Amino acid sequence: MITGGTDGIGAAVARALFSRGDRAVVIGTDPRKGARLLREAADSPGTASFRQADLGSVAENRRIIRELTEKHPEIDGLVLCARYFQTRRTVTPEGFEHNFALFYLSRFLLSHGMIGALAKGDRPVVVNVAGPGQDTPIDWADLQNENYDGVRAMFATGRYNDLLGVDFARRHGDGPVRYVLFQPGPTATSFAGEYDAPTARFVEHQKATAKPATEVVPPILGLLDAPPAEPVSAFGTHARIAIRDDPAAAARLAAITEQLLGSG
Numbered sequence: 001m002i003t004g005g006t007d008g009i010g011a012a013v014a015r016a017l018f019s020r021g022d023r024a025v026v027i028g029t030d031p032r033k034g035a036r037l038l039r040e041a042a043d044s045p046g047t048a049s050f051r052q053a054d055l056g057s058v059a060e061n062r063r064i065i066r067e068l069t070e071k072h073p074e075i076d077g078l079v080l081c082a083r084y085f086q087t088r089r090t091v092t093p094e095g096f097e098h099n100f101a102l103f104y105l106s107r108f109l110l111s112h113g114m115i116g117a118l119a120k121g122d123r124p125v126v127v128n129v130a131g132p133g134q135d136t137p138i139d140w141a142d143l144q145n146e147n148y149d150g151v152r153a154m155f156a157t158g159r160y161n162d163l164l165g166v167d168f169a170r171r172h173g174d175g176p177v178r179y180v181l182f183q184p185g186p187t188a189t190s191f192a193g194e195y196d197a198p199t200a201r202f203v204e205h206q207k208a209t210a211k212p213a214t215e216v217v218p219p220i221l222g223l224l225d226a227p228p229a230e231p232v233s234a235f236g237t238h239a240r241i242a243i244r245d246d247p248a249a250a251a252r253l254a255a256i257t258e259q260l261l262g263s264g
């Protein structure tokens with residue numbers, strides 16, 4: 001199960017999975033990209049299916065969890081890759097800052113919402129592809145980036161994902177599901193988003209110079225095939241990295257998140 005599976009790192013992981021005979025379910029917003037992957041999968045030993053969803057919406061995440069866990073009661077791996085950069089702050093129709101909604105709330109909902117199906121899977125693991133290892137401090141008074149800077153919001157939200165992994169392990173660490181935070185480092189992908197001119201120039205430079213997404217695939221496949229023993233761990237493309245695990249902050253963020261979702 002791969003969110004953001006229609007492009008970039010997620011699509012590269014999906015291709016590798018169906019090419020070796022696995023079943024990949026990809027989630028994205030663009031049906032043309034979904035159809036392209038399905039065409040590629042048709043000639044491969046494995047299978048692919050596509051679900052269209054705007055994961056910036058809480059209701060859509062809940063729909064996807066319901067539909068996919070009904071259709072796939074056993075899930076071996078959940079790879080979280082969906083993201084969308086915005087130079088300017090926007091708010092979803094449900095009232096959440098967009099980066100917070102897509103890059104964090106969706107991952108919170110999917111990680112916890114798929115736990116039943118994951119627990120029945122074979123060596124089940126969640127691989128949250130984001131930015132562990134960054135030390136962006138949490139601004140508890142401004143979790144949804146009112147004081148907006150697109151890059152800072154992305155790093156801050158990456159930090160929320162670290163804490164999601166820490167809190168997930170506290171809740172579910174006695175069970176079979178492992179949680180891995182994965183930092184791909186600079187990678188040439190679609191860099192989906194809306195950029196102002198200076199950021200767009202930087203992104204074009206990244207696309208031209210960074211490593212291809214296929215280079216990130218082997219370590220992610222390795223984690224899917226043989227998840228680490230620890231309930232939560234963090235990896236870069238070549239090695240383990242430290243988790244800045246702050247259990248008190250993780251519990252605090254989870255409590256705030258649940259409150260927001262209760263009223264969101």
Ligand SMILES: NC(=O)c1ccc[n+]([C@@H]2O[C@H](COP(=O)([O-])OP(=O)(O)OC[C@H]3O[C@@H](n4cnc5c(N)ncnc54)[C@H](OP(=O)(O)O)[C@@H]3O)[C@@H](O)[C@H]2O)c1
Pocket residue numbers: 003004005006007008009010027028029030031033053054055056080081082083084102129130131183184185186187188189190191192193210
């Ligand atoms: N690339 C890098 O240099 C880099 C560095 C560090 C960390 N990362 C992390 O790696 C992960 C993957 O990044 P990437 O660069 O491979 O991504 P990408 O090429 O920008 O692709 C983003 C994916 O997210 C999907 N998406 C965007 N908005 C969505 C929405 N509202 N609902 C559902 N899906 C949505 C897109 O699907 P559609 O096009 O179908 O909408 C696409 O499949 C991200 O979490 C990112 O933070 C990347």
